[in-house]
Structure formats: structure tokens, C-alpha cells
Amino acid sequence: MTRTHIDVLIVDDHEGQRRQLCGMLEDEGHRVAEAGDAAAALATVQRRRFDAVALDVNMPGTDGLTAMLRLHELDPDLAVVIVTGETLIQRAREFVVKQGAFDLLAKPPDPEHLVAVLEEAARLTRHRRERPAAAPDDLGLVGTSAPMQALISTCGAWDRPTAACS
Amino acid sequence: VTLRTRLLLAFVGFALLPTVVFTAFTLVELERATSKAFRPGVDRALESALEVSKTSLTRMDATVLAQADDWAEALPAHVLSDNMRAAVRAGVRAAGLDFVQLYHRDGARWVRVDQVLPERVIEPRVIDLGAELDAAFAGTRLVHSDRGALAGVARLGEPGWALVAGMWVPPDFFAGVERVTQGRSHYGRLGVLVGVQRLYVALLVLAVLLLLGVLAVTVSSALARQMAQPIAELSAALERVAAGDLSVRVTPRGAPEFLALGESFNAMTARLEQAREALLQAGREAAWREVARRLAHETKNPLTAMRYALHRVQRRADLVPEHERTAVRQSLDALLQELDHLATMAEQFAQYARLPEPRLEAVDLAEIARAAAALHAPDLVQVEAEGGALPVRADRLLLSRVLHNLVLNAREASADGAPVVVRALRTGAHAVIEVLDRGAGLPAGLGERLFDPYVSTKQRGSGLGLSLVRDVVQQHGGRVTLDNREGGGARARVELPLADASHGAVPWAPDPGPPDEEAGRAAGGA
Numbered sequence: 001m002t003r004t005h006i007d008v009l010i011v012d013d014h015e016g017q018r019r020q021l022c023g024m025l026e027d028e029g030h031r032v033a034e035a036g037d038a039a040a041a042l043a044t045v046q047r048r049r050f051d052a053v054a055l056d057v058n059m060p061g062t063d064g065l066t067a068m069l070r071l072h073e074l075d076p077d078l079a080v081v082i083v084t085g086e087t088l089i090q091r092a093r094e095f096v097v098k099q100g101a102f103d104l105l106a107k108p109p110d111p112e113h114l115v116a117v118l119e120e121a122a123r124l125t126r127h128r129r130e131r132p133a134a135a136p137d138d139l140g141l142v143g144t145s146a147p148m149q150a151l152i153s154t155c156g157a158w159d160r161p162t163a164a165c166s
Numbered sequence: 167v168t169l170r171t172r173l174l175l176a177f178v179g180f181a182l183l184p185t186v187v188f189t190a191f192t193l194v195e196l197e198r199a200t201s202k203a204f205r206p207g208v209d210r211a212l213e214s215a216l217e218v219s220k221t222s223l224t225r226m227d228a229t230v231l232a233q234a235d236d237w238a239e240a241l242p243a244h245v246l247s248d249n250m251r252a253a254v255r256a257g258v259r260a261a262g263l264d265f266v267q268l269y270h271r272d273g274a275r276w277v278r279v280d281q282v283l284p285e286r287v288i289e290p291r292v293i294d295l296g297a298e299l300d301a302a303f304a305g306t307r308l309v310h311s312d313r314g315a316l317a318g319v320a321r322l323g324e325p326g327w328a329l330v331a332g333m334w335v336p337p338d339f340f341a342g343v344e345r346v347t348q349g350r351s352h353y354g355r356l357g358v359l360v361g362v363q364r365l366y367v368a369l370l371v372l373a374v375l376l377l378l379g380v381l382a383v384t385v386s387s388a389l390a391r392q393m394a395q396p397i398a399e400l401s402a403a404l405e406r407v408a409a410g411d412l413s414v415r416v417t418p419r420g421a422p423e424f425l426a427l428g429e430s431f432n433a434m435t436a437r438l439e440q441a442r443e444a445l446l447q448a449g450r451e452a453a454w455r456e457v458a459r460r461l462a463h464e465t466k467n468p469l470t471a472m473r474y475a476l477h478r479v480q481r482r483a484d485l486v487p488e489h490e491r492t493a494v495r496q497s498l499d500a501l502l503q504e505l506d507h508l509a510t511m512a513e514q515f516a517q518y519a520r521l522p523e524p525r526l527e528a529v530d531l532a533e534i535a536r537a538a539a540a541l542h543a544p545d546l547v548q549v550e551a552e553g554g555a556l557p558v559r560a561d562r563l564l565l566s567r568v569l570h571n572l573v574l575n576a577r578e579a580s581a582d583g584a585p586v587v588v589r590a591l592r593t594g595a596h597a598v599i600e601v602l603d604r605g606a607g608l609p610a611g612l613g614e615r616l617f618d619p620y621v622s623t624k625q626r627g628s629g630l631g632l633s634l635v636r637d638v639v640q641q642h643g644g645r646v647t648l649d650n651r652e653g654g655g656a657r658a659r660v661e662l663p664l665a666d667a668s669h670g671a672v673p674w675a676p677d678p679g680p681p682d683e684e685a686g687r688a689a690g691g692a
Contacts, residue, residue, distance in 0.1 A: 014467040020474030027481055058463070085466035087459075087516040108470035108509050111477035 006122035007031045007049065011041040011067065012056040012083075021054065021114075028115055038067035045074050051122030052102075054114070057084040065089075065099065072100050077128035079121035083107060083114070170394035177386025178379070185378045189371045196367050200360045209357060212350045219343050226316055226333065227308050233261050234307070234318035234331040241268075241322065241329065246280055259284035264333040265317075269296055271326040276300075295330055303328075310340050396424040400431060412439040448567065452634050459519030465512040469505060476502055524561035524641055528665060531556040531565070531597045532590040538569035539588045547573060551590035556597035557665040564638045568646075571631040572601040572658045579605030579656060596644075596661045604655040608648055616648055635660075 008025055012018045013036055022032045033048065035041035037059050045053075053071060057064035068080045082089070082096055085107035089096065093104045102121040105114060237254070246254065246268075258266055265283055269276040276296035283290050295317060298309045302319045309317045309332065316339075317332025336342075399416050406414045412435050418428030479498060486494045532551045539547040569588075576586040584604035591598050608616070617636040632648075635658075639646040644662035651657040 014471065016471035017467055017474065020471045020478065024474050024478050027478055083470075085463050085470070085512075085516075087462070087513075087520055107466045108473045108505075111474055 004122075005029050005031060006051040006119060007033075008118055008122070009033050009035060009041060009044060009048075009050045009053045011035045011038070011053060011059070011064070013037060013059040014056070024111055025115065025118070030118075038062035038064070038070070041067055042070055042074065045071055045078070049075070050078060051125045052118045053078060053080045054083050054118060055080050057082060057086055057089050065096065068099065068101060077125050079125045081105065081114075081117055081121050083109060168394070169397065170390045173390035173393055174383070174386050177389060178382050181382030181386065182379060185375055189375055192371055193368060196364065200364060209350075209353055212346070212353055216346050216350050219346060223343060227306075227318070229262070230316060230332050231307060231318035233263055233266075234320040234329055236261075237266055237331050238320035238322055238329040246282070251282060254282045255285050258282060258331075261331075262333075263331050265291075265331070267295070267330040267332075268322075269299060269328045269330065271328075276328060291334060295332075299328055299330070312340060313337060314339070392420055396420045396428065400427065403431065403435075407435060407438075412442060455519045456633065458515040462512045462516035462519060465508065465515070469509050469512060473502075473505055473509075476505065524564055524638075526559045526561060528557060529560050529562045529565065531558045531560070531599060531662060534562065534565050535569050535588050535590050535599050538566060538573050541570070542573065542577065542586075545585060546577065547586045547588060549588050549590070551588075553591050556590055556592055556599075558597050558642075558662045559665045560642050560662065561638075565642070568635045568638050568660065569599065569601075571635050572599075572660070575631060576601045576603035576605070576656070576658070579603045581605060584655075592664060593661075595664050597664050599660045601658045602651050602655060604651075604653075607650040607654060607656050617646070 008030055010018050010021050010025075010032060011034075012021075015036070018034050018036070022034055025032045033044055033050070035044050038061055041053070041055075053068075055064045055068060055071075059067075062070075064082060064084065068082070071078055071080060079102040080100070082101045082104040084090065084104070090104065090106045096104050102124060103117050105117065237257075241250070241254070254266060258264075263284070265281055267278055267282075268280040270279045271277075276299045278294050278296055281292060291314075293311065293313050293315050295309050295311060295315060298311060299319055302309045303321075307319050309315065309319060309330070311317070314334055314337040315332050316335050317330045319328055319330050321328055396416075396419060403414045403416050414435060415432050416428045418425045418432070476498065480502075483491060483495055483498060532553070532555055536549050536551060539549045573586060573588060580586055580603045587600075587602040589598075589600040589602065591600070617632050636646055639660055639662070642662055644660060646658065646660045648656060648658050
């Protein structure tokens with residue numbers, strides 16, 4: 001099976017980790033964007049469309065689980081993979097999945113497994129977006145108010161992302 | 167007035183009252199007894215009787231002496247003629263004498279020569295006074311004879327002749343007078359004696375009274391000390407306990423009641439000390455767990471980065487010239503192995519950092535809250551739990567620690583005297599405990615970070631109390647939030663799923679709608 005290239009957003013406050021994961025995914029030919037915290041991640045998702053998110057939990061400011069709920073508000077189809085070193089969260093795997101996470105991996109994850117899970121998540125995202133019920137340009141946004149219409153037109157003008165490792 | 171003084175006064179009072187009553191009774195009785203035995207009137211009567219008899223005796227003495235002299239002058243020596251005798255008899259009667267006798271000295275003895283009696287004496291008595299004449303001449307010329315005569319003596323004109331003129335008296339007349347004299351002087355001495363004895367008895371009673379008083383004071387002060395000392399010791403020990411010194415013990419002594427009291431006190435402080443030790447131990451364990459948690463957490467991030475980096479290098483190993491490739495691959499494998507080893511270690515630390523598995527059982531959250539509040543004075547921590555039982559499935563010990571920590575925080579934050587309120591209520595499927603204080607409220611900018619380990623607004627706080635609260639509540643599928651209370655102060659709110667909720671015990675789930683920032687934090691903000 002030929003590997004499709006996917007768009008991944010990496011959210012982690014640890015810069016070294018972010019860089020290496022970014023490089024690793026680019027090695028696989030994927031397109032990657034980085035965010036150091038939840039606010040930056042939300043801003044990035046509003047600008048660009050992603051297929052998967054690798055999300056840390058313990059970050060300054062808004063934590064990862066809250067960020068995931070916000071991301072789902074912006075893009076309900078977007079599959080999120082939680083990558084955390086918190087034992088407590090790892091033990092609450094079922095709960096996190098119930099909250100909408102695609103999967104939860106413990107740090108440090110096996111690199112190949114992580115990449116595979118992210119690719120799997122991206123496949124799910126794309127599958128959701130290609131649901132027959134949805135019109136080709138249906139962004140999953142519903143609303144007739146002026147701000148909502150503005151948002152829909154903004155989203156329609158999204159560029160396809162380019163490589164963005166810093 | 168100290169207890170000891172009161173006891174002392176009471177003892178002395180009880181000991182001295184009977185003594186004083188007894189003494190008064192004794193003195194009154196003594197007075198009555200002596201006044202019965204000795205009367206001043208009797209003394210005076212005896213005195214006058216003696217006076218009367220002495221006066222009459224003196225008059226009789228003077229009469230007989232004067233008659234003796236008269237008759238000695240009037241009569242010649244020798245035996246009297248009958249005419250003379252008749253004249254004398256008449257004269258004797260007239261003078262009131264009972265007899266006149268004539269004695270003549272014969273050698274060493276006086277011999278009675280004649281005796282003249284008054285006229286018409288029917289039964290003449292004869293008493294020979296010859297033996298007593300020499301003594302009379304040597305003294306007062308009076309003869310007081312026990313045989314019944316009182317007489318005066320005088321010499322006649324011729325040497326060797328003596329005349330005795332006298333009266334008959336009862337044979338014990340002089341002994342009687344003597345007895346009256348003796349009786350009176352004895353009675354006088356008795357009066358003095360009674361006075362002295364009365365004084366003596368009064369002094370004796372006073373001495374006994376003093377002795378009893380001293381004895382009462384000594385014994386009662388010893389008793390009072392015995393009673394008051396254990397109480398004073400206990401009170402001092404209690405003060406030290408109040409000051410926080412739980413190592414204080416007393417030596418039980420004294421009465422069985424005091425022994426029991428002292429032993430109970432010791433048992434109580436021992437239990438308190440054990441409980442405090444357990445709390446400290448739990449605190450230390452929490453601190454160690456937190457250290458381990460941090461260590462694990464801080465290690466995992468660089469390890470992850472290293473693993474990613476290593477993976478990238480491994481992918482490029484083929485780019486290395488062939489003769490170096492084996493060495494590079496070997497090194498990379500070694501690195502990967504060591505990295506895995508470190509990751510395992512970090513995981514072990516994380517395991518240690520985990521709270522012990524809760525032992526879930528059916529408990530009443532309201533009751534646990536009441537128990538936590540009961541550790542404080544009722545006016546400092548008030549409980550509002552009208553809603554009845556709040557059944558949850560939880561670890562009683564862990565939840566007790568949670569509520570204990572929250573109440574303690576609230577108490578420390580509270581202004582003096584402002585009570586902390588612990589409120590138990592139910593909202594939908596959740597049991598809720600709120601702990602409210604009137605302190606300064608949440609410090610601006612800290613907010614939810616207060617739940618993070620080592621974050622504390624207290625000078626002496628470890629910063630682990632709230633961290634434990636959050637961990638335990640999350641472990642139980644609940645959530646805990648902090649916010650500012652209306653009207654000043656802070657509010658801590660713990661929500662746990664109710665065990666009797668109609669749709670079963672579900673872990674707390676965040677509402678999907680925005681802006682529920684706390685929800686996500688509570689669930690994942692570790």
C-alpha cells in the first residue's frame with residue numbers, strides 16, 4: 001500500500017521533543033506544524049487543516065485534554081492522539097478515549113508505533129471528512145449568522161499546508 | 167482562692183468546730199461542778215461560827231482568870247472553915263463559876279486539898295487538875311482540860327498553895343473549837359485550790375485546742391496537697407498539650423480516681439501522638455511520592471526527545487560508509503538499550519509516585535465531612551448537612567485526608583474568629599462538599615495552579631496538601647475546584663459521583679459545551 005502523506009500538528013511544551021518528532025514525521029514524508037501550547041495549537045488549527053494531532057497533556061496554560069475538547073469544537077473530525085508522561089492520565093485511558101481521543105500513548109512511545117498511530121488517526125479523519133452525507137465543500141460548520149458565514153468562507157479559503165518544521 | 171486553700175480551710179473548719187464545742191462544754195461543766203462543791207457563803211458562815219466560839223472562849227478565859235485572882239486574895243491558905251466554905255459557895259454561884267479548888271504542893275506534885283462547889287449542886291463532879299498546874303503557871307494561868315474543865319489558876323499568900331477557879335465544859339469542847347478552826351482553814355485552802363485548778367483545766371483545754379489546731383492544719387494541708395497536686399500536675403500537662411507538646415506524660419499517683427485520670431490522660435496523649443506521627447508520616451510519604459513523580463516526569467520528556475532523535479539517526483545508518491556501518495549500528499543499539507533502561511526506571515519512579523490503590527467501599531461523604539469538622543472546635547468549623555446521607559463508593563481514609571486538608575487550609579486562611587463552613591449537598595448525580603472560609607480568597611494569578619505540587623501561599627506549607635486533594639478526588643472519578651466565595655473568602659468544592667444515582671456510579675464527565683475550562687483541568691490537569 002502506498003503511504004499517503006498526512007498533515008500533523010504537534011503540540012508539546014518541550015521543544016526538543018517537538019523538533020525530533022517533527023523531523024521524524026518529515027522523514028516519513030508527512031507535513032508537520034508545531035505548537036508550544038494549547039493557545040498556539042488552536043490558532044494554528046483555525047488557519048490550517050490537519051489530519052492528526054499529537055497532543056501533550058501537561059502544558060503551561062490550558063492543559064491538553066481541555067485543548068482537545070476545544071479542537072473538537074473547531075474541527076469535530078480531527079483525530080487527536082494524546083502523548084503523555086502522566087501515569088495518572090495513562091491509567092485513565094478509557095476515560096480519555098471516551099472524551100474523544102483517538103488513542104493515548106505513554107511517553108516515551110515507540111517511534112514507529114507513534115507514527116503508525118498518527119497515520120491511522122489521519123486515515124480516520126479523512127474518512128470522516130469524506131462521508132457521503134457531507135457535501136464536497138461542507139466543512140462541518142453549521143450556522144446562518146453573519147459571523148458563522150464569515151467563518152465558513154474563511155475556512156474555505158484555507159491553503160493546503162507546506163512543510164513547516166522550524 | 168486556689169483549690170488547695172479551700173480544701174485546707176474546709177478541713178481545718180471541720181476539725182476545729184467539734185473541738186471548740188467540746189471545749190466550751192467542758193469548761194461550762196467544770197464551772198458547774200466546782201461551784202457545786204465550793205460556795206463563798208459556806209466559807210463566810212464557817213468564819214463567823216469560828217469568830218463566835220473564839221469570842222466566847224476568850225470571855226470565859228477572862229472570867230475564870232479574874233475569879234481565880236479574886237478568890238486567891240480573899241481566901242487564906244489551909245483548909246477552909248465551915249463558915250468560910252458557906253460564904254465561898256454563895257460567892258461561887260454568884261460569880262457563875264462551877265468550882266473553886268485549893269492545891270498544895272507536895273514535892274513535885276500538886277495535891278488537891280479542897281473543892282468548893284456552888285450551892286444546890288445535886289451531882290458533884292470532881293476533876294483533879296494538879297497535873298496541869300505547872301504548865302498553867304508557866305503560861306497564861308489558864309487550864310483548858312479535855313476532861314471537861316476550863317479554869318484559871320492563882321497563887322495563894324503562902325508558898326506552895328494554889329487556887330483554881332473554873333467551869334465545867336463538855337469534854338470535847340476544845341477539840342470542837344480546834345476542829346472548826348481546822349475546817350475553816352481547810353475550806354479556805356480548798357477555795358484557792360479550786361481557783362488554781364480551774365485555771366489549770368482552762369490552760370489544759372487551750373493547749374489541747376492548740377494542739378488539735380496544729381494537727382488539723384498539718385493533716386489537712388497534707389490531704390489538700392495530696393488532692394490538689396495531681397490536679398495541678400494534670401492542668402500543667404494539659405497546658406503543654408494545648409501548646410502542642412504531645413510527648414507530655416504524667417506520673418499517675420494519689421487516690422484511685424487520680425490514678426485512673428492520670429492513666430487516661432497518658433493514654434490520650436499517646437494516641438494523639440500516634441495520630442500526629444501517622445499524619446506526619448503520610449505527609450512525608452506524599453512528599454517522597456511527589457519527588458518521584460517529578461523525577462519521572464522531568465526524565466520522560468528528554469527521554470522521548472532522545473528516542474525520536476535516535477530513531478532518525480537509525481533510519482540514516484545506511485548512509486554511513488559500509489566499513490563503519492556495523493560499529494554505528496552497534497552503538498545505536500546500545501544507546502537505544504540504555505534509553506529503554508532509563509525509560510523503565512522513570513516508569514518505576516512514576517509507579518512509586520502513584521497513590522495507593524483506593525479500597526472502595528460504600529461510605530457516607532456527609533459523615534466523613536462531619537468527622538473532619540469534628541476535629542475542630544464547633545464555633546470555628548460549622549457543618550451544614552441537612553440533605554442527609556451522601557452515599558459514595560470511596561476509600562474512607564483517603565477521603566478523610568482530603569477533607570482534613572481542605573478544612574485545615576480554610577482554617578489557616580480564615581481571619582480570627584471567622585468560622586469555616588463545611589457544607590454537604592447533592593446536585594443531580596453528584597455528592598458535593600463545599601469548604602468555605604472568610605480569608606483573603608484566591609491569590610490573583612495562581613488560580614488552578616494551587617493544585618500543583620509545591621505551589622503554596624502559606625509560609626510553612628509544603629504545597630502538597632491540595633495536590634493530594636486533587637489526586638485523590640480524581641482517583642475517585644470526581645473533581646475539585648477552587649474559587650472565590652461571595653462576600654470574600656475562598657470556596658473549595660469537591661464533587662464525587664453518588665453511589666445511589668439512578669444511572670449508576672459514573673465517573674465525573676465534563677459537560678461538552680464551552681466554556682468549561684475547569685472540566686478539562688479537573689480531568690487531566692496533572
